[in-house]
Amino acid sequence: MKAALPTLATLAFATFAFAAPAFAQDEERVWHHATSLGLEPKYPEGLTHFDYVNPDAPKGGLLRLGAMGSFDTFNPFLPQGEVASGLGLIYETLTTPSLDENQLVDYGVLVEAISWPDDYSSVTYRLNPDARWHDGEPVTAEDVIWSFETLVEINPDRAQYYANITGVEETAPGEVTFSFDETGNRELPKILGQLIVLPKHWWEGTDANGNQRDIRRSTLEPPLGSGPYRIKSFEAGRTVAYERVEDYWGLDHPTQVGQNNIGEIRYEYFLDLNVEFEAFKGDRIDMWPENEARRWATAYDFPAVNDGRVIKEEFPQDYAGRGVMVGFIYNLRDEKFQNPLVREALNYAFNFEELNRTQFFGQYERISSFFQGIDELTSRDLPQGEELEILESVRDLVPPEVFTEPYVNPTSPDAAALRNNLRTALNLLTEAGYTLQGTQLVDANGQQLTIEILLQGATIEPVAQNLVNNLAQIGIAATIRTADSAQYVNRIRSFDYELLYQQWVQSASPGNEQRFFFGSSSAEEEGSSNYAGLADPGVDALINKVIFADDRETLEAATRALDRVLLAHHIIIPSYMRGASWMALWDRYSRPETLPEYSSGFPTIWWYDEEKAARTGVAR
DSSP states (O other): OOSOOOSOTTOOGGGOOOOOOSSOTTSOOOOBSEEESSSOOSSOTTOOSOTTSOTTOOOEEEEEEEEESOOOBOOSSOSSSOBOTTGGGGOOBSEEEOTTTTTOEEEESSEEEEEOOTTOSEEEEEEOTTOBOTTSOBOOHHHHHHHHHHHHHHOHHHHHHTTTEEEEEEEETTEEEEEESSSOOTTHHHHHTTOBOOOHHHHTSBOTTSOBOOTTSOOOSOOOOOSSEEEEEEETTTEEEEEEOTTOTTTTOTTTTTOOOEEEEEEEEESOHHHHHHHHHTTSSSEEEEOOHHHHHHSOOSHHHHTTSEEEEEEGGGTTTOEEEEEEEEOTTSGGGOSHHHHHHHHTTOOHHHHHHHTSTTOOEEOOSTTBTOGGGOOOSSOOHHHHHHHHTTGGGSOGGGGTOOOOOOOOSSHHHHHHHHHHHHHHHHHTTOEEETTEEEOTTSOBOEEEEEEESSTTHHHHHHHHHHHHTTTOEEEEEEEOHHHHHHHHHTTOOSEEEEEEEEOSSOOTHHHHHHOGGGTTOTTOSOTTOOOOHHHHHHHHHHHTOSSHHHHHHHHHHHHHHHHHTTOEEEOEEOSSEEEEEESOEEOOSSOOTTOOOTTTTOEEOHHHHHHHOOOO
């Protein structure tokens, strides 16, 4: 459901066929204040604010956040370059989710009402007449149309995401209609609501020096937005600061009340995580999102923690209703990984139990589902009921073991178990055509099997080294390549890797993004999130079952079937997760007494607390 995307690498907007509006102009439409996937919206039309915010939250103060790598553009549409962190603060989308409805419901922001026919062949958005750009100009239907046209023209992965949209036009003053090439896809009105809208008049104008702006090129000119913040200052590649817009048009909008309370949000860039952590300890940044169990358990014995100026907290809300699959992803575009026996074999060399004992302080669990964390979407045991019926409908297209063998990760609770697992791995590799000659596993040409593991930063190096060491025991020469942020991003975009440590994050309502994650249409689309290069007709068929499910029960059954088949293809060595985020924070900020069910809300619904800051020390 979230930013994921269909195959139109060569798509330019000029190829769009403008379909006739789905509604006759004189036909009475039913207008909605929200889009929903299987839920009645919690908040009725006329809501004043979300329940979880403090509508009287004070405004002001400073929040300093860390970011890794660098940035070289303020253009949010280009598929190339590194976009500055926080750039979304200056823009609004057509709709926005609440944080207590599991991202299943979106409410209008730039639009005041949404309409769609019963067959979901189109969607019409009626713009909010109060919506304004920071220069005071209104947000128009022309801005929406231009933003959509431009996005799909210059960004192939967005073109793929929106491939089922065949036309867009202003069908009445202030109303924009998108037409679809298929019916029954209930998610399209929702994902179109996520469209970032840019100001056409600004991007087609000239800068302070009289130079013509170009949305198709990178820029470090602070752009015009319509959101709660604007860029205050920046130092290219090193820092960027956003200031709260005092006359923001949406200040009293129901979806914005009690939010965006911090007066200035500043991002400081670092090239090394350890240096960034030291900066946090030295009060150069205010929040540290911990991602390493050892550091969380052992590295917080410093004065600011001991005297209470820095607090540590866990937030299970950040993982509630969110699924994740993370691990070492095979690049199936590489011939060495096209045999599923090879892919299955290498999982037997990953010793999670040892890592959990020696590195993770027992705080993680092994992942065994592409939707880990969302129980109703996770496949278990053998398929039954509607899930079995769905799998039977594609029986000839999916691995036969999905009907007879539930997926189970190998376990290595002790040295003997690891030896047995490595023996199993070697047997599978032998079946795949490899031979162990002395200390080397070689193919039919006598070439040793080698693997490069691509990582971003040093955090995962001990985890990857566990795999490298065990692979060496069965004759495989694996190496670790740790890339800087820019190189890592470029290599991912061009699929320049063999084994990649990466993740797929899933919402509680899977849909069109599955094509971008696992669909044949995205397998060769540079920049897509189909990291594995999976192109399989059975998976494609099941993705369509998910997208076109006509009720929640069928959606869950189809997703479990998809999960089961993805696991059977062994496109990843699953690693681990935990069910809460870790945050360390300088004690200058407060939050609502009751947080939303599906997010900590940081920093959007938090605020700078001057009394706390006076005790802790004012941020500079």
